Amino acid sequence: MANKGPAYGMSRDVQSKIEKKYDDELEDRLVEWIVAQCGAAVGRPERGRLGFQVWLKNGIVLSRLVNSLYPDGSKPVKIPDVPPTMVFKQMEQIAQFLKAAEDYGVVKTDIFQTVDLFEGVGAGQSGLGRRCQCLSLTPLSPPAAKDMAAVQRTLMALGSLA
16 A cells, blocks of 8 residues: 555546445445444444445454354354454455355455455445345446445445345
8 A cells, every 4th residue: 555646637537436436325324234233332433435444444344244144153254352453464354254245145246355445445335235125225336446335335235135
């Protein structure tokens, strides 16, 4: 993760389009669903793209979410006692969530890339929630690299399977 200056020209246009895909209302619904599914112990993020990214970034909330969809005794993701602080451990936790979400039935094209959440250049909507019929959400466009909207799409897809 290198420090980057402001984007110009085509780079700025592309980043602007990615950022427009992020849905604040969907974020609120996803947070409500995650808290209802996992319990109040997961807390709540600060409102907005950055707060949502920080809340999910270490992978613990995501791991608790996917584990809550499985019956007791068959939890697919091991959750460490102490949340990971090292970058590679956080990314590893996110990768375990993504594998468990795919095993649960989220279509591979609905799954975000670890870098989408970790760098969070455009925080977003995921496939987990798309699967959640209780949310009654409409399908979204495919994920883009470094796109938080892709995170929202994965969560929507997982939720629609729940």
